[in-house]
């Protein structure tokens with residue numbers, strides 16, 4: 001009996017430790033406020049950032065970079081002036097160049113303006129073990145004022161990567177922080193490796209479209225995504241073991257919004273488009289939708305998956 005009580009006490013203290021390990025509720029909103037605050041336009045940064053010595057011994061990791069859309073798939077919404085496919089490829093290629101000096105092996109799902117089906121993108125990602133998959137997108141919405149950065153993941157193993165990338169990209173962007181979100185994008189749901197999709201701002205928003213077209217900002221986005229990739233193992237976890245491994249580092253685990261069963265009003269247009277185009281067939285086979293944005297809606301047709309969001313415990 002005494003042993004039992006002792007066990008309970010130990011378990012209690014462990015739980016308390018785990019709970020205390022959660023990021024302070026206010027931290028995100030404070031950060032968010034900072035991200036929302038107006039900032040000066042980004043200035044070009046010289047490309048002389050030295051490769052940190054500590055990075056030199058980092059075990060080689062495969063990073064599969066997925067530039068959203070391409071070829072006949074322009075991305076975005078009808079009538080959108082700035083083609084998403086061009087912006088995503090530009091950032092992806094910059095990211096590739098930035099990761100190489102750190103010893104990463106970079107694989108591109110596309111390296112030019114070609115159409116690559118989502119199924120192929122996933123197959124490429126899944127053909128590498130111990131790899132990570134980073135999809136680069138820009139957002140679009142009929143509501144012109146919609147703006148900000150958001151980062152998506154689906155599997156719980158992808159959360160640290162999503163957290164780290166979002167922490168840097170949103171923190172370094174002159175636009176609002178829309179948070180980390182869990183959602184069943186095809187490319188996230190079907191990949192077996194940690195997979196993240198970054199929406200680097202709304203091309204339908206005049207201000208963000210202007211930023212997105214500047215090479216300085218594209219470079220900045222690539223740098224921040226790259227930083228998130230490099231430091232993903234340093235994300236503070238609710239797991240005591242992981243926190244120990246992370247050595248008191250300062251990349252906080254981002255709280256996330258589970259949108260698995262929720263539609264963002266800004267993305268409702270995708271639903272309309274999908275419904276009109278797929279009213280008769282509801283097959284759950286993986287037809288390769290043009291857009292990963294609209295693909296987020298596709299999950300609802302397949303999507304009565306296990307509802308339990310994997311929250312933060314790993």
Ligand code: ZN
Pocket residue numbers: 068069075076084137138139291292293
């Ligand atoms: Zn997209």
